[in-house]
Each structure stands twice: as C-alpha cells, then as structure tokens.
Amino acid sequence: MESLPKEIVNECLETVENIEERVQDLIKEREAFVCYNSKNNKGTLRCDEESVSGSVSQRACVYCGARVVLNPITDAYHIVHGPIGCASYTWDIRGSLSSGEEVYRNSFSTDLRETDVIFGGEKKLIAAIDEIVEKYKPKVIFIYSTCIVGVIGDDTDAVCKMAEKKHNIRVIPVKSPGFAGHKSMGYKAACNAIINLMGEEKSNQKLNGINYLGDFNLAGEVWIINNYLKRIGVDIIAKITGDSTCREIMEAPKAKLNIVQCAGSMAYLAKRMEELYGMPFLKISFFGVEDTKISLMQIADAFGDETIKERAKELIYKEEEKVEKELNYYRGRLKGKKAAIYVGGGFKAISLIKQFKDLGIKTVMVGTQTGKAEDYDIIRSIAEEGTVVLDDANPAELEKFMLEKGADILVGGVKERPLAYKLGVAFCDHNHERKHALCGFEGAVNFAKEIDLTVNSPVWKYV
Structure with missing residues (x-):
C-alpha cells in the first residue's frame, strides 16, 4: 500500500494538535470544577451550577431528570408533550421492576411537528388526554413539557386544570423543558409533581411506618430493603417511586419518617415534606456492607424501640456472616x-469509595453529575491524597484522568461505557439500565463479583 502524501499527513497532525489545544482550553475553563484531593487544599469545589458551554457535559437534561423520578410509578400514565424523539426515554432503558401494574412500561407522545410549532400544540395535548381517558381509564396522568413547548409557550397548566375538571381525575403538569437547566432541575420538577399528587394538607392521621424515597426498584432492590425492614419490624407506607402506586404516594403524608436513598433526586422532596407535614428525614445508603449496617441502625434508632434495635443487630449479624x-x-x-x-x-x-476500600481497591478518580457542596466535602474527607475529584465532567476530562491515574475500572452509567472500553479500561454499570441488584448485603456480593469478572477478564491481555 502506498504511503499517504506528506501534505495530508501534516494536515491530519495539525488537526490533532488543534483538537488537543481545544481540550486543554476546555479543561482550563473548568479548573474550579476539578481538583486533586489534598489536605493542604481547603478550597471549595464549584458544583451544582450550569454546565460550561461547549464542554459536552455527561449530564442529562431537565426532562430526563423528571422522567427518571416519575416513570417507575407503576399505574401512572405519562404523556410527553413534544417531538416523538423525547418519548424514546422510557422504561426500556431502565431496570425498574413492578410487583403489580405495568402501565409505566407504556409512553405516549403528542408528536409535535412543524405546524404545531407554528400554531401551538394545546389542541393535540387535549386530544391525547381525551383519548387516553377513553381507552384506559387512568387514575393519574403526568404531562411533561419538553424543550419545544418551552419555546412556543403552550399553557400546559391550563390544559391540565381543564382536563381534571372534565374527566374528574388527576392530570399533573411536569415543567421540564430540557434547556431550562440540568438534570437536578428535572428532579425538582418531578418532586413538585409528587407534592401536587399528595396535596399540601397536613394529615391528622399518622401511621407507624416510613416512606422510602429515592429507590427506583432497579433489579428489584426495593424488595430487598423492604424484606430487611419487615424483619426488624418497620413497615413501608410509600415507596417513592420504585414499584409504587399513585394511591400509596397519596398516603405518604401519614408516615412517621422519610428515609432518603438517592439524595440527589429526593432531598428536595424530603425537605418539602418536612415543611408541609412536619415529617423528619434521614439520608441513608444501602450500597455496600458498611453503609447498609449504618443505615439499618439509624432507622432502628429513629423509632426509639429497643425491640427494633435488637432485631436490626441480629439481622446485621446474620446477613454479614x-x-x-x-x-x-x-x-x-x-x-x-x-x-x-x-x-x-x-x-x-461516597458509598462506592467505601465499597472499593473494603475490597482493597484504591479510588483514583471520583466525580458526579449532580453532587452538592456537602457531598464533595465528605468525598474529599474519605478519598486518599491525590484522588481527582470533579463535578459535571465531560468525556475529555474523564479520559484524561483515567489514563493519568492508571484506572483499572470505571464505574458509571450508559454514557461512560464506550469511554472506558475505548481506553481498554474495565467497566461496571451502576446506573438505571442494570439488571442485577447492587444494594444490601447480597448486592455487595453481586458488586464484588461483577468487578472481579470485568477487571480480571482475560480480554485485557489482548488489548
């Protein structure tokens, strides 16, 4: 084969150099969002802000965040008011399971097109609601406003109010145009929709149980934790939102306590419920043996019942053994x-750093999409010196620091998988697409097994 002309080779080299320069410029622009962990570096990592323009952030959009939270409600109907492409983000890219209804596995769209953008899409939305009510007799419909609706200004609030009056059911708007912020804003929009479903009135009737917030029953994880809690004598009033129903969410204000597994998506809801219903909350984590033990004892202590405490200690001893x-x-x-x-x-x-430490694995890079300042304070306190800590990373940064630190494995979500494999680095999916449980004691074993299978795979000898 003849070699390429010198001019083409030089042009390609110049292009590569230009790309590298732009990447370096991009990283410089994000310097305040990235740091090497050090006891001497007491500065605050910038976080929970808008993504740097042009950095191709790994974050998802507002609509995605809202759908992540609301989609697992098993008997709710979801209408995506926007182009058909947005409706592709549905159950099939999530591992949320149901013990009852499977309505949530369907998604409906108004399929807005060019003429709707010009003349408005409210008539299409009204027709979609009418059709779903006629065919399926739903109890609750969530209406998601996407980017295009935010641009053309359809009054979804008015349409929802009119539909509620007409059909005598709950029709709840979810204000989630993608460009309005980032994924955290979508979580907030979904939490406001849940408050709308619950109602803001404080219940006089109190039940001796808890609400479990921020577990979406990926691979049946809600069922594992529900089993633990039953064994120590604690009932779950409402699961928000994995394997939940509209009815049990409406009962949630009667619970004694909220426990919050995913603080990123549900801390806002827990705080609002504390304001509205006087309901305290605990941030817990059931990822890893250490955090599972701590969380079970925190819940038992919150009830102040010696029998529950003894049962919790007994469960921990048996399961750990x-x-x-x-x-x-x-x-x-x-x-x-x-x-x-x-x-x-x-x-x-935070839980993953602890899990890796328990397995003898050193964490060399850690970042999040939606972490808060207090989260990063904890991360920096438990991470080793020299660990790269970063917020709202882009692919160039992830690749740079994985190579620099010699990472053997990346734990992330679906968007990060190709980055790892491209670099010859093992990968573990800890996002919504996984099909096996990673929480609780059995989840800790599943996690260790998966890490072993991928890190010690023979394939890396050939890469």
Whole structure:
C-alpha cells in the first residue's frame, strides 16, 4: 500500500494538535470544577451550577431528570408533550421492576411537528388526554413539557386544570423543558409533581411506618430493603417511586419518617415534606456492607424501640456472616486495583469509595453529575491524597484522568461505557439500565463479583 502524501499527513497532525489545544482550553475553563484531593487544599469545589458551554457535559437534561423520578410509578400514565424523539426515554432503558401494574412500561407522545410549532400544540395535548381517558381509564396522568413547548409557550397548566375538571381525575403538569437547566432541575420538577399528587394538607392521621424515597426498584432492590425492614419490624407506607402506586404516594403524608436513598433526586422532596407535614428525614445508603449496617441502625434508632434495635443487630449479624466468606474471596482477587467513579449523585459516590476500600481497591478518580457542596466535602474527607475529584465532567476530562491515574475500572452509567472500553479500561454499570441488584448485603456480593469478572477478564491481555 502506498504511503499517504506528506501534505495530508501534516494536515491530519495539525488537526490533532488543534483538537488537543481545544481540550486543554476546555479543561482550563473548568479548573474550579476539578481538583486533586489534598489536605493542604481547603478550597471549595464549584458544583451544582450550569454546565460550561461547549464542554459536552455527561449530564442529562431537565426532562430526563423528571422522567427518571416519575416513570417507575407503576399505574401512572405519562404523556410527553413534544417531538416523538423525547418519548424514546422510557422504561426500556431502565431496570425498574413492578410487583403489580405495568402501565409505566407504556409512553405516549403528542408528536409535535412543524405546524404545531407554528400554531401551538394545546389542541393535540387535549386530544391525547381525551383519548387516553377513553381507552384506559387512568387514575393519574403526568404531562411533561419538553424543550419545544418551552419555546412556543403552550399553557400546559391550563390544559391540565381543564382536563381534571372534565374527566374528574388527576392530570399533573411536569415543567421540564430540557434547556431550562440540568438534570437536578428535572428532579425538582418531578418532586413538585409528587407534592401536587399528595396535596399540601397536613394529615391528622399518622401511621407507624416510613416512606422510602429515592429507590427506583432497579433489579428489584426495593424488595430487598423492604424484606430487611419487615424483619426488624418497620413497615413501608410509600415507596417513592420504585414499584409504587399513585394511591400509596397519596398516603405518604401519614408516615412517621422519610428515609432518603438517592439524595440527589429526593432531598428536595424530603425537605418539602418536612415543611408541609412536619415529617423528619434521614439520608441513608444501602450500597455496600458498611453503609447498609449504618443505615439499618439509624432507622432502628429513629423509632426509639429497643425491640427494633435488637432485631436490626441480629439481622446485621446474620446477613454479614452469610456474605463474609465470599467477599473475602473477591478481596484477595481485587486487592491493589485502581477504580474511577463517575455517577449521578454524591451519596452513591461516597458509598462506592467505601465499597472499593473494603475490597482493597484504591479510588483514583471520583466525580458526579449532580453532587452538592456537602457531598464533595465528605468525598474529599474519605478519598486518599491525590484522588481527582470533579463535578459535571465531560468525556475529555474523564479520559484524561483515567489514563493519568492508571484506572483499572470505571464505574458509571450508559454514557461512560464506550469511554472506558475505548481506553481498554474495565467497566461496571451502576446506573438505571442494570439488571442485577447492587444494594444490601447480597448486592455487595453481586458488586464484588461483577468487578472481579470485568477487571480480571482475560480480554485485557489482548488489548
């Protein structure tokens, strides 16, 4: 084969150099969002802000954040008011499971097109609501406003009010135009919709149970935690929102306590419920043996019942004994490996650092899409010196720091998988698409097993 002309080679080299310069400029522009962890560096990492323009952030949009939270409600109907493409973000890219209704596996769209953009889409939305009511007799419909609706200014609030009056059901607007912010804003929009469904009146009737916020029943994880809580004598009034129903969410204001698994998506709802109903909340995590033990004891202590406390201690002893031998096997195979973490929320990142440490794996990079200042304070306090900590990263940064730190594995979501494989780095999916449980004691074993399978795969010898 003849070699390429010198001019073409030089042009290609110049292009590569230009790309590298732009990447460097991009990283310089984001310097305040990235740091090397150090005891001497006491500055605050910038976070929870709009993405830097042009950085191709790994974050999702407002609509995506709203859909993540609301979609697992098993008997709710969802109308995406916008182009058909937005409706593709539905159940099939999530591992949320149901023990009852499976209505949430369907998605409906008004399929707005050019003429609707010019003349408005309200008539299409009204027709869509009427058709769904006639065919399916729904209890609750959520209406999502997407980017184009934010541009053309359809009055979805008025349409929803009119539909509620006409059909005598709940029709709840979810204000989620993608360009209005980032994924965290979508979480907030979804939480406001949940408050709308619950109603703002404080209930005089109180039930001796808890609400479980921020678990979306990925691979049946709600069922695992529900089993633990039943064994120690604690009832779940409402699951928000994994494997939940509209009716149980409406009962949620009667609970005694909220526990919050995913603080990124549900801390806002917990705070609003505290304001409205006087309901306290605990931030907990069931990822990893250490955090599962701490969380169970926190819940038991909150009830102030000695019987519940003793049952919790007994459950922890039995479950830890079951998994310890298997975890020790994986610790022997994984000791000395290096991990990079890039996940949605801060609490998950914190739990993952602890899990990796328990397995003898050093965390060399950790970042989140929606972490808050207090999350990063904890991350920096438990991460080792020199660990790269970053907020709202872009692909160039993730690649740069994984290579620089020699990461053996990246834990992330669907968008990060190709980055890892392209670099010859192992990958573990800890996002909404996974099909096996990673929470609780059995989840800790599943996690260790998956890390071992991917890090110690023979394929890396050929890369």
